Amino acid sequence: MMLIPCPFCGNRSESEFAYGGPVKPDRPDSHVTDDEGWVAFLTTVPNPVGPVHEHWWHVKGCGAWLTIWRDTRTHDIVEGPPDAG
């Protein structure tokens, strides 16, 4: 069970959070993107071996949606790559 840093509450136990999925690219303009682009937005989920940027919802705490970088091999919460947002 991980210890997840909430920007408002500090480190809290994973049991207070709901997993929100990996951070995906911004929603494309549905009038501009082609079918393949739209399907890719819906179905392609980042699944790297190593650090992944993901959302967690502090649903049993303050209610904040937050992001962390988690190493999928170790569950360590790590620094994101320097070029990431």
Place this chain on the structure above:
Amino acid sequence: MQVRRLPTGGRIDRSQSLAFRFNGKEYQGFSGDTLASALLANNVRLTARSFKYHRPRGIVGSGPEEPATLVELEGRRASANQAATTVRLEEGMAARSVNCWPSPGLDMGAVNQLFAGLIPAGFYYKTFKWPGWHLYEPAIRKAAGLAGAPVAPPLDGHFEAVHAHADVLIVGAGPAGLMAALVAGRTGCRVFLADERTEAGGSLLDRRLEIAGKPALEWVAESVAELKSMPNVTHLLQDASVWAYREHNLLMVNERSPANSNVLERNWRIRAGQVILATGAIERGLVFPDNDRPGVMLASAAQAYVNRFAVKPGERAVVFANNDSAYAVAADLHASGIDIAAIVDSRDAVPEDARDLAGEIPIKSGSVVIGIRGKRAVKGATVAERDGRGAEKVDCDLLLHSGGWNPTAHLFSQSRGSLRYDDTLATFVPDKAAQACVSVGGAVGEFSPASALRTGAEAAASATGSEMPDLPAVTEGHYSIAPLWRVDARGAKGKAFLDIQNDVTVDDVHLALREGYDNVEHVKRYTTGGMGFDQGKTGNINIIGTIALQKGVPIQDVGTTTFRPPYTPVSFGAIGGIREESVVLPYRHTPITRWNLDRGAFMYEAGARWRRPGYFPRDDETFQEAVNRECRAVREDVGVYDGSPLGKFELKGGDVGRFLDHIYTNLMSTLKPGQCRYGLMLTEDGLILDDGVAMRLGKHRWMVSTSTAHADTVHGHMEELLQTQFPEWNVYVTPVTSQWNNATVCGPKAREVMAALGSDIDLSHKGLPFMSFADGQVAGLPARVVRVSFTGELSFEINVAPRHMRDLWERTMEAGEPFGIEPVGSEASHVLRVEKGFLSLGHEVDGTVDAHDLGMSWIMSKKKRDFVGKRSVELRRRGNEIRRELVGLLPANPNEQIPEGAPLTPGGERRPTEGLVTACVWSVVLDRWVALALLENGKSRHGETVHVRLKNATIAADVMEPVFHDPDGLRMRS
């Protein structure tokens, strides 16, 4: 008679005699005994039968490593598959052997031994294939497995879970752990110490050592007393296994005998800053023919039985070893009056220190045991030189063996720390840590008590930034080993077990390797070696050694199998704690639950754990009669239901209109204050998420209602969008489900009931038209009245604060009495909505249905440029594939009910389905059964006859519009 009990010594309380039963026989033991030590004291040698071959087995170990004797506890604390060596003896305890019938002495399954040659590793996979596994499965399932699970929860007491935090968590209260706790505790930081034995001391309990010039256990007692005096050392847990090492230094501890007798077991979840693993080491066995006979025991176990329990496990022993540790055992046993026939050492050269310990005991160096006499108890051993020459028979009733020591690296490995093979110690030791933990003492291969004290102190000093203390003096012991993975001598015949619990022999591992299962993990799965209750604590390393020898590769390259929790077995009750159903998910009630119960309501769970009345049976009414009566009241007179559980959210901010336009399929921003509108929400992939009503309270204030079951989902959906996609939008969501309750008055006489209640709101058709609301007073209570309808009748939803709900409800029942008002349960509500063809997400909606299928194309806004799910619905429908569409069904026989969920097939034949029945109710307006269904191309098939296919029958039904009552909605708009 405890015939094998020594007259003095041991950590037992001879003044407290305990009576217990084992396999139906009465015995006596002492307080401080384990079941195993008490059985040995009573000279019970044959205690178990093995898993596969049903060979006779005895007690092998003295702790959680025990691979042979599993028992089932009976009575008050019934529990299956407990190692006899870890069961604390209690007065009146009853236990029996597992895996044998009727008893270990006369075991019918022993017939398997005759076929042993026919059932090697992988036997199942090769044999039970034709004509199919299912033919064999029931018999094999019966033969496999050990004891059954208890049939009922414990009669008294409960399980408990506790969360805790520690600066330093120390696992193990042996010399290393105690020393670490003292050093850490003296700094004032929060220290947590957990130990799996019933008292502190670890291996010091089993041995005769001196610390600081006194018996070691005096030092232990002083250390424990000092720790207990420290307020910051909050928990000194005994009989508590640390069984899991999880992410981010969270460790799970199972406390098996908490001080509070109401608590059966307590499970701790401890988040630690630093973990010190002082888990000691476990002795491994040697692999020689018939090394599983009752009376063949680990040397360290015999030492524990003599010193800790004052029990002689035999009268005349042969000690077989490849390392120095067994010499101290021989010395202790000799001093206790056990005759040591010989120490058989596979090494050619025995170190002087070891020879000195042995004194006058004969030592046969360069020799091995190549056979055991006696099947149900050891009668003698055959000893020979390593290659098998010079075999001679030695009489004995006890064969003690030691194949060396393995650091108990389970938790370290669970924490993802890596292990390294150490050639000097001939075992795997912790290498690189992956979390904030450090192994000390035996757990890191420092097997002498002096180095245990030193490494324990060092780790604690380093973790807390404190000074190293002066360490008490202790005799430095030496340990050396020459690995012997198996006895491979001429004349060595008979099964040589690597894994005693799973009956895995050297031959089984060789077979697996020959058949291509040459990865250590594959060998484990194919042979089952290292699985089961003990997880191979004594035998795994020998399997790894056997693989390395056979493949001719270094042991490091073979590696270990993955260590996973639990380190020792944990009962499911302890894992669950008090989180049984009603505690995990408590029921939610509205303020009129008591009223409902008093009225005789049959209560249901209705989504999201709400308790709601299903129906209100009167006198000896049947279910159907009660539901029909409630429906008729709504259609002909008036009814009232409690709509409080519906999800409600208040949204505030300048961008709410824009936001609602994005999450609903239809246009919401054009609503004027005082109006409400039914809406549909989709997920981004175009499926239906929820339906409900949005109300505009003011310019920047809105209220959104959701279905009962999906309130939390919709809340999450809104928060996710607002916080991740539109953080700059000005929208605040407040859940107010529990802040608003309502009584919904519905039926042709609803307006008359409202008049009788009295209100300052103009409730006329013009004053408060359908799909509008107003705030004011109703029956003297502050209220918001909403004109929505889920029944198809004229409805007034009177919303009040929870504190007024019961008053409102009772006044409504009183005011409605002259009009024949009835309270309406969820069953009648279901009938009423089906008659109207109103959507119910749980019935008509699944992962394939969209709004067009449900005949709700009107709700999919064409004006809006975009909304959640719009693009996906278009994409999905572009292929012009056949859709299942909502229709009404009238069974040909009006008195024939169709089961909900029943499939529709063409002609009712055995062909692929063309739809399903989503709901079927007795309609009070048509006086017949009516149904809703999803049917392929249903919208263009009105008037056709379709067929429901049941197991033994078909039901014909006519297809029609999915609305059976007031298709134009005049009544609800009235």
